[in-house]
Amino acid sequence: MTRRIVILGGGTGGTLAANRLQRALAGECEITVVDRDDAHVYQPGLLFVPFGLAHQEDLVRSRRRQLHDGITYRDCGVDHVDVEANRVHLAGGAELEYDVLVVATGARLVPEETEGLTGAGWMSKVFSFYDLEGATALAGALRDFEGGRVVVNVVDMPIKCPVAPLEFCFLADWYFQERGIRDQVQLTYVTPLDGAFTKPVASRELARMLQEKGIELVTEFNTGEVDGAAGKLISFDEREVEFDLAVVVPAHGGAECVERSWGLGDALGFVPTDEHTLQSKVRGNVFVIGDAAAIPVSKAGSVTHFEGEVLVRNVVRYLAGEELDASFDGHTNCFIESGFGKAVLIDFNYDTEPLPGHYPSAVGLPLLKESRLNHLGKLMFGWLYWHSLLPGRDLPGVSTAMPLAGKRFELR
Template sequence: MSTVAIIGAGTAGTLVANRLAKQLPRNDTIIAIDLDNSHLYQPGLLFLPFGKANPAKLVRPRRGQLSQRVTYIQALVTKIDPKENTVYLVDHPPLHYDVAVIASGSKIVSDETEGMTGDGWLKDAFTFYTLEGGTALRNRLENFTGGRIVVNVVDMPIKCPVAPLEFCFLADAFFRDRSIRDKVEITYVTPLDGAFTKPVCSSILGSMLKDRGVELVTEFNTGSVDYQRNTLVSFDGREVPFDLAVLIPPHTGAEYVFHSPGLGDDFGFVPTDPKSLVSKVAKNIFVIGDATDLPASKAGSVAHFEGEVVSHNVQHFLNGESLEEAFDGHANCFIESGHSKAMLIDFNYDTEPLPGNFPLRFGTPLLKESRLNHLGKLAFSWVYWHVLLKGRDIPLIGSQMPTSGKRFPAGEVRSPLSTQSRDR
């Protein structure tokens, strides 16, 4: 008779709840907690500004995605006390747990950057990382006749780190289709020293920006947004003017993490063991999805691959068994490149995204644009609601990264992050 409390019923929380519902003995209780009853299909947000997603269709009730076996509590979590094994909620009695699973994701904090939410916000500057922001941006793009568009990642880490690049590719295609591409300048402004963090991928994505006439500004740490002059100002005094700014604000973990003793780091992400996904603060707290501090992408595919390991390890813990050290940092993302094409990238803690083929029968190309990948991305919406959230395995795509099909460069490529973790 154990109680498992899952904080957050988004992608990660829902899929882990549904896996546990199939796995745990009937007399165990599974509780999922979230603030509202709106489950947002976040991959759809990228298409919203270009009029290619219907905002109403991106949201479904959270409760409806959860197994009947799961008890759903709709309330705001204010604190977890890892010593007392207790979750505190607003307008609900405190909840005692035997195991807690942190699945409360990450959120954007637009007020962390000076000036960002000033009087030009939602007028000349938008984010597509929320449903409201994406819808407002769609209306603005609809009426955009020309000028300078700046896409700015303010700081890492962010959810779906390739999405801002995809936005540039789709914007290029959007304005070409409207025959006004020559009247629009697109600039990608990043704090990184290239288009992306991983070297091979960064150089390929960098040349894709170049091919599309997107200017790349690197190592730009946005200090403030000045709406008087519609200009981004970096901390070292550089300036990037804009007519329309598409901003990806910094992210943090959920608010309650900051109020939970010993649980989170400076940004509210939860220090987590990279292989077993147990938290570093307590043996009976596991962490999944965007809420972790791991050097893995904050993306749904990662939550999906983590789901198998977390649900097994919750059960191992309850049975007094040792944990599986099985997670390898696997991420698998489609990158929309415009005009009905997409690329697929597949990587983990140790192997950066490489060209080649994903080992499916039909040889889905990796790090290369194709129509098949775009269809894969569109089909993913169905897979998301019917397979991924249900906690089922996706056929032929295992939780560990396949190495076959990838073209490894001469000598082994290791990402800087994995080198770092080995030095620890």
């Protein structure tokens, strides 16, 4: 009997999982991907939009056209999942039965959860570059900005791509220098973390870079309110940071359809998942890929890509009644754009924090160090995303497991 695999979400994880599954199981399974529109956004490109370095038309392609022949695409919202009955309820009332469900519904921005954030000043002096609309509006505001206090604020963790707000700071420093007004702009990075980043070695290096570029770092600031009219961020412990222009990364939650599915999500709407097999803890026939998973990794496209191989192997093994592969190691890889045509690369996993050295081996891209080569790597990633990562191909020389070769452990 032909088995049915339903994939919720046609973003990074849903697309690459569908294409890999189609290759592994062609003819044995019917694969259906569901998403609510046909516009796949290359989210890493959003960082460049405010600085006029990328535009909407460079970043958006048809979701359907990223899927291999033989995969069914349903352009429809998901209302909820009945995990007891193995059934997905679509918006409008249609239903999809499944043997295996892959949840790839990502993370959702919830700016309305922060008092005042979407109130006075929203989209005129308070912006987010985390979606196309915000990134495009911010491009106009930055163009018109003639000087004053620019604040980049992360409201709460977890967020997608935790290095993106730091990259924004570095690019803003470059951008205002290019425009010849850097001395009239005070740049401040405001984070709830106790340092520039979560992991100690990378946090020290990134804090040093902020300092070198004249960007003030405010830590342990838990934003309770954004007062756009008065131009200030107010923390829960009543500290204040003043701004003329605020670039805010709103809090994130899981997809609403996960929240509406009884027994599927946790309190934040993410799906409890085994961090090594990517099988959900909810039901044996539910697997999770990408930002939707409640596992201790960064919410990043690179992680989603590395998860793909293990997830697909485990769906195949589950259908064959075999033991699952528990080899996903939390591998994460981030290019951090640092301005002036350079970038820093970090590579880490559950057990190993970002360390200096080279990637993917002793000869390769420099780790934790600004370099032109890393910037070219970041630019190339855009091409690889559409032509290799989404089609579900392995990247040459890039393994799913984090490589140890090339890393310098003595500096920990």
